[in-house]
Amino acid sequence: xxxxxxxxxxxxxxxxxxxxxxxxxxxxxxxxxxxxxxxxxxxxxxxxxxxxxxxxxxxxxxxxxxxxxxxxxxxxxxxxxxxxxxxxxxxxxxxxxxxxxxxxxxxxxxxxxxxxxxxxxxxxxxxxxxxxxxxxxxxxxxxxxxxxxxxxxxxxxxxxxxxxxxxxxxxxxxxxxxxxxxxxxxxxxxxxxxxxxxxxxxxxxxxxxxxxxxxxxxxxxxxxxxxxxxxxxxxxxxxxxxxxxxxxxxxxxxxxxxxxxxxxxxxxxxxxxxxxxxxxxxxxxxxxxxxx
Numbered sequence: 001x002x003x004x005x006x007x008x009x010x011x012x013x014x015x016x017x018x019x020x021x022x023x024x025x026x027x028x029x030x031x032x033x034x035x036x037x038x039x040x041x042x043x044x045x046x047x048x049x050x051x052x053x054x055x056x057x058x059x060x061x062x063x064x065x066x067x068x069x070x071x072x073x074x075x076x077x078x079x080x081x082x083x084x085x086x087x088x089x090x091x092x093x094x095x096x097x098x099x100x101x102x103x104x105x106x107x108x109x110x111x112x113x114x115x116x117x118x119x120x121x122x123x124x125x126x127x128x129x130x131x132x133x134x135x136x137x138x139x140x141x142x143x144x145x146x147x148x149x150x151x152x153x154x155x156x157x158x159x160x161x162x163x164x165x166x167x168x169x170x171x172x173x174x175x176x177x178x179x180x181x182x183x184x185x186x187x188x189x190x191x192x193x194x195x196x197x198x199x200x201x202x203x204x205x206x207x208x209x210x211x212x213x214x215x216x217x218x219x220x221x222x223x224x225x226x227x228x229x230x231x232x233x234x235x236x237x238x239x240x241x242x243x244x245x246x247x248x249x250x251x252x253x254x255x256x257x258x259x260x261x262x263x264x265x266x267x268x269x270x271x272x273x274x275x276x277x278x279x280x281x282x283x284x285x286x287x288x289x290x291x292x
Contacts, residue, residue: 005075008284013070014063016277022055023269027262028129031228032237039265058128060148065121072114074281077183080106103187104180111179115172120164122171124151126231159234167230170243174223178216186212186278205282206275213274217266222259224266226250 026042036042046054084102131145145151155163189208190200200208217224226246233240240246250258 004285004288005078006071008281008288009071009074010067011284012074012277012280014067015280016070016273017059017063017066019276020269020273021059023265025055025057025129027265027269028126028228030265031225031261032126032130032232057131058125058148065117066125069114069117069121070277072117073110073179076113077106077110077179080109100184100187103183107183108176108180111175111177111182112172114179115168115175118175119168119171120152122227123155123164123166123231124148126228127151127155127235130232130236166233167227170223170227170230170246173243174220174227178220181219182212182216184212185215199286200282202279202283205279209278210271210275212278213270214267216274217270218263221261221263221266225259225261 026039026046029042029046030036030039036045050057081102084106085099128145128148128151145154152164159166186208189211190204193204193207194200226243229237229246229250230240230243233246238249240249247259
């Protein structure tokens with residue numbers, strides 16, 4: 001991974017995270033707790049009890065870690081695609097001839113490389129997002145974690161190092177195939193919206209990124225629910241023995257619709273977040289690769 005791709009991925013990931021974090025917090029609450037009647041009820045009750053800062057709980061740690069994860073995703077994808085197609089940055093976008101199988105394989109590779117980076121930070125984010133005043137529902141008590149560092153310390157003390165990787169299997173099942181899917185609609189949409197022989201413009205990149213995000217999160221939501229529940233297992237939520245047990249119990253107790261909790265929010269959040277992320281990445285790459 002080159003330094004340029006690392007920097008571009010880091011910055012674009014941080015920008016996308018800030019844009020989408022409030023909706024992500026609401027999504028996590030809906031997926032892991034049964035006390036809310038829907039999106040509006042969750043937003044209203046969160047604002048009433050926690051005000052605006054409540055929607056940004058758990059963001060400080062991911063701003064650094066998820067940004068790094070994003071740099072790994074884009075860097076590993078770009079380099080894997082370069083290796084598989086024997087091209088350099090920008091050439092695929094310019095001639096629109098990327099082999100779709102290579103795009104999918106490179107995306108899967110990027111998803112696999114970032115799982116180890118994402119697992120601990122995503123766990124901390126979900127724990128902090130579920131923290132609320134009092135102990136009603138499935139949220140953890142408001143005073144259990146004082147921040148991301150304290151959250152890590154408590155998890156290490158109570159659950160050991162393995163605790164930081166709780167839900168990693170579900171995370172891998174979500175991210176590996178879905179990152180393979182993530183870059184396919186982006187490449188196809190860029191091709192459809194770009195004149196032959198030219199690089200995608202800002203509009204094409206924004207639309208392609210947004211479309212890619214919506215399609216990917218629509219497919220990722222079922223395993224995203226399982227991941228979030230496993231991450232809360234034993235920490236204010238029901239205890240699950242693993243992915244299959246979580247799926248079985250959730251299905252028996254709440255029906256098949258449980259796996260689509262947060263689907264609407266994921267889709268609404270995915271378009272602007274991924275549009276901004278891809279736009280930032282593409283413009284940063286073009287700016288930095290054009291420097292002498």
